[in-house]
Each structure stands twice: as C-alpha cells, then as structure tokens.
Amino acid sequence: MPEKRDVVVLGVGMTKFGRHPDKSLVDLFAEAFFEAFEESNIELKDIEALYFGNFVGEMTDGAANLAGFMADEIGLKGIPATRYEGACASSSVAFREAVRAVAAGYYDCVAVGGSERLASAGTAIGTRALATAVDGVYEITAGLTFPGVFALAARLYSKVYDIPLEKLREMMAYVSIKNHKYGAINPKAQFYGKYGDLKVEDVLNSRMICSPLTLFDCCPMTDGASAAIIASADFAKEVLDKEPVYVRGTGQASAGSLFRQKEELIKAIPRRKSSEMAFKEAGLTPKDIDFVEIHDCFTIAEIIALEAMGFFEYGKACSAAMEGITWVDGDLPVNPDGGLIGKGHPVGATGVSQIYTVVKILRGEYKHNPVKDAETAMTDTLGGDFGTLVNIILSVHRR
C-alpha cells in the first residue's frame, strides 16, 4: 500500500446534550464546530472538506442532503461536504473516512462531526425514526424496535451463558448506576445533575420498557451535535500549541438483518472484526488500552461490547461494573463521560462525542472525571443491530 501519514485531532467540540427545540440541525452543528475550531488554532480557510454524520434528519426535520448546508453555515462555502449515515455510527464512519483521506494525503486538514434532533422530534417520531436502523422490510413490520432488539439480546445472553435472568438484571443495573453517576457530573450531559445516586432497586423497579430492560437500562432521546478538526501530524506541528492526540487505528465492519445473525447477536461479530482491524492498524492489543468509550445504548450493550472488543471473554463482562472493574478507578474505565445512558444519544453526533471525551481526557483537560495516567483509549460505535460498526484508537503516542 502507498505510504500513509500520521493523523492527529487538533480540536474537539460538542453542544450540551439534551433538548434543543429552538435550534436546527445546522445551528447545533455550528455550535459544536466553533468550539472545536477555537481550540484548533487554525484559520477557516485551512479546512478543506467536511465529513458529516446524521442519521434521520429526513424524518425529524424534513432535512436530507445536509452536509453542504452545514459547510455553508460555518463559513466553508463550496468545499466538498459529504453526509454519512450508518445509524448510531454515522459520525464515527465520517470520522474514519476523514482520517483515511488525510492519511492518504488528499487533505491536510478537515472538519468532521454530527448533528441530530431526536428529543425535539418527540417519542413517537423518534421511535419510528430509530427503528429505521434495523431491517425496514421484515423486522420493523414485525414490531421490532430497539429496546426489543436488546431485550432479545439480554435474554439470549442469560440463556447461552447460563446466568439467571434476575442475576443478569442486577449486574446490568450496575452499568446503569455507573453511567448515570458519570453523566450526572458531566456538564455536557443530558442528565447533568440527575440520577447520580441510583441504587440497584431504582434500576430494577423503574418502568419496564421491554422486558427485561427497564427505563434506567435505556439511553434517552437526545438533541445535540459534536465536531472535531483533524489534520496530518505535519500540519499539526505548524499550528498546535499543545501536545497532539494521534489517531492510531480505525476499524469498520457490517452485518445483515437480525434474523440472519441469529445466535451471533451476543457475539457481535462485526464488532470483533472492526476492533481487530483497529488494533492491527494501531499495532496494539486490548492490554494497551487505558479506557474505552462504548456504545451503551442499553446496559446489556456495554457488556456485549466489552466482550467482542476483546477486553473480556464471551460471557464474562456481565459482572464488570458490579465488581468495579469498569469504573474510573478500576482496571478498565468504561464511559467516563456517562456514555449514551448518562450523557445522552443524539444518534448522528454520538460517535464524535466519544472522540471529544477521549481527547479531553488524554489531554488532561477532563477535570471533573479524569482517568489517571491515561495515554491510549478506544471508542466503539454501533449502528443499528450491528449493521454498522466502527472502532477508533487514539493515543498521545505516535506510532
């Protein structure tokens, strides 16, 4: 393969996640973008292209073909601007493609990000919109929505690994407690100041959404946006007034409909492929990762992810939160920003918001919930029921 260049993140930004009924998708993205831009120490004209993630602007705002509008709004009239849609992984796909374009030398500096309005769309439209990420022809029409997919996964997990469902529910509750606790102290989180002291009983006894998943097992509907400026390491050297964060490896994989995955659902095979791809490119292994940002759309999802990414054997991650392993003072901190459950999940913006957290922590700027001595971290974003899967590894160390 022709030579590739090192790529770094210059700056990151995100809106507060939550409800923003008074802001359009463009307004939200512009807010996130300018936060990233301000800390990047570049000029607007340095930015050569925009990689933009959005999941269902068509359905929530009657708005597709958004990338050009975004570029125009932030003062980058006319540049190549591309919209990526891979459900919840939309901006992660955009980020990965941006990294590869810079690494290949097509650009020295580009913007990437995502924007979504699901809270403001309301529960009915939001639920219908989210369901488009699973098979639209056979599965949605059979009544499957996202809590349904992960309720099936929890029941399958219980059965295959022979863990009584009530025991599994208790272990899942600790994932909820942890992520809500971290969300409650994250000023950018949807649940900032809320649900910081949940007890196991609070989770188990909250409203049943789709058995065995209760309300506190689920992430919320969210409005929000995220952005990052990335550049070649050589370009960064000229402008950056702080230590760069390197993109060390990326991976991407896919799956077909749920009914084609069958028992593989809890093995998350695309995630295994994708994370192995990222580790290989980075020249690293799970042991080298100091903390992870994981796609915890539901508590069970965090458990399944940790196994597929190689941090635990299959069937063994369920007790990780209960045992303290995945808390910030544990061996493998997971979702120090609260994850989707505590921070919120503006679908197309979620992937790059994970990058935001990783960059802030690696730079030592995440004062409210730092991860001690963290030098290398990994993100994981899941689109649909494994239709799109992306992993990204970032580090303060150049390869």
Added chain:
Amino acid sequence: MPEKRDVVVLGVGMTKFGRHPDKSLVDLFAEAFFEAFEESNIELKDIEALYFGNFVGEMTDGAANLAGFMADEIGLKGIPATRYEGACASSSVAFREAVRAVAAGYYDCVAVGGSERLASAGTAIGTRALATAVDGVYEITAGLTFPGVFALAARLYSKVYDIPLEKLREMMAYVSIKNHKYGAINPKAQFYGKYGDLKVEDVLNSRMICSPLTLFDCCPMTDGASAAIIASADFAKEVLDKEPVYVRGTGQASAGSLFRQKEELIKAIPRRKSSEMAFKEAGLTPKDIDFVEIHDCFTIAEIIALEAMGFFEYGKACSAAMEGITWVDGDLPVNPDGGLIGKGHPVGATGVSQIYTVVKILRGEYKHNPVKDAETAMTDTLGGDFGTLVNIILSVHRR
C-alpha cells in the same frame, strides 16, 4: 501527496428503471450488483468494501442504515459497508470515495452502487421525500419543491440573459425531445418505447407543473438500482478480459441553501468548482470530452450544467439541443441514454447509472445508441439545489 494508483471500472450493472413495487431496496441493488459482478470476472471474496448511495430509504421504505444489509444480501457479510447520502448525487459521492480509497491503496477491489424506490412510494410521499434535498427548515416550509427550484432557475435564466421566456421554453423543449428520444430506444429506461417522437408543441402543451416547466420538462419518479465494481489498474490487469475504462478525474463541491445562492443559482458555482477539480485531476479540458452524462432533472438543468462545466459560455447553452449540438451526431452528445428525463431518476442510483452508460459506450457495447469514436466522457450529478455536486471523468486512455 503520497503516490496514488490508477483506478479502473471492471464491470457495471443496472436494473431496468421504472416501477418495481414488488422489489425491496435490497432486491433491486442485488440485481444491479450481480450484473456488474458477472462481467467483472472476479470472485466475491475479491470485493473488500461496499460504497452505497441511497437518498430517502427512511421515508419511502422505513429503511436507513442500509449498507450492511446490502453487503450481506450479495454475499459480502461483514465487510466495511458505508451509506452515502447527497440527495440525487448519493451514488456519485459513493463512487468518488470508492475511487479515492482504491487509488490510495486501502483496497484493491470494491463494489459501489445505489438503490431507490420513489415510483413505488407514490407521488405524495415521493414529492415530500424529494423536497428534503433542499433547505428543510426555511425553504420547504415556504412551499418550495423541486419543480419550484428549477422554475425559478428558468425564469432567472430568461431574465439575466435577456431571452424571452417563450423562446427559452421552445429551446428547453428540444432538450426534452432529445432525451425522450434516447430514452425511448434504451431498453433499461423507464420510458423505453414511449415518447420517442415528441414535437415542440407536445412539450409546450403538456400539463403545467410549475410555470414555465411542463410535464415533459421534468424527469419522472423512478424505482431502480445501479452498481459498479472498481479496482486498481494492477488488479484489473490480472482479471479483466477486455480493455479497461480508467477513472481519470473526480470532483466534488457543495452549496448552502437556495436563498444564500441567489443569482448564483444559474451559474451553478459548485458545479464549476467540481468540474474544474475533475479536469485538473484528469489533466484534461472540456475539449477532450467526447460526450457527457448530465443531471437533467429538468430541461433547464441540462442547459445550466453545460455552461457551468465549461462546455458553453454562460447564457449560450440554451440553444444547443435545438441546434443539434448535443445530439449523438452533434459536436457534444449529451445524455445518449435518455438522461434523467428519458431514462428515469431513481435518485440514489442515478449517479452510478451514468457511469454504466459511459462504460458501455466507451467499450463499444452500447449498440442501440453509440457515440462514434468516443474515448473520454464525463458525468455530472447534482444533489438538491447544488448542495452536493459531483463530476467524474472516464477514459479508455490511461493517463
């Protein structure tokens, strides 16, 4: 920039364009893909990634996050599969990104294509879906739909270039006559066997859609899919049993909302930028292009495109069809497959269907409407009201 490799098209495929109420988006894409695959002389395992374009699957079929489902359906389970959405340019963006990934050495061989179901969605849903390609917050809500955008463009063209509207309507009618004639002889076209002998009066007197545009000034709503297999020239040398078609240059640009473009609307500035980018990369000029596939969503759109791409001065392309210049025996054949007007416009599939026509003609396999001695050709795809613009130059000659 690090070295880039030559990229070629191995094979192309497309469904018949028209109405396919009995086929899903996945069914349609699979049909187009296997036509492309069959003529590529490769094995499925050679295909390393899928670049897929779709515009509004969410709205027509309740289906987003489609790329993984597409990959799974055609036997490519698990490969990186990415959905691109740039309105009518969706699969052109996908094609361009695929070319760049192969040129950079990330892959040796990938699949690209698009799929859309607008005819089967019905006029109401289809019109609402199409409107999401313009500004969803300010413009759609003001009543703007696509015929409205191009009706405005026609009136602006008439005013700025001082051409009486009735005269312009007559000149536009010749674009319709030409493209319908070529669509009527194209077995893959939606209007195969229909409207092949329109007269100027037929166009002028057909139902008024949005003054001055009548029914025959407009492209139809269409279901359909398209696909291509692309590879590095070195890979192609190993497998191809015919002369390759090289991708010589690509360009992409963007614009913001219509109200920000103002008078620039008829200058199509993003198209000028994008085509200049493609020409520069190809090392060619408009004089080197033997024929073009242009985004004639409306008759006036073909005229505006020819000017912005540099084939005519601004204000001078309006008479090209009337004078015979853009017919297959003229100096610059335009849309020998019937274009969007005669062939149909399954939005996300349109861009790669242009590639289909170009490759077939350059290979001498387009027996029903050949372009004599054609060696180099160009495509042009417009997403929305210039939000996304892509141009691609293909040639039988390696650079």
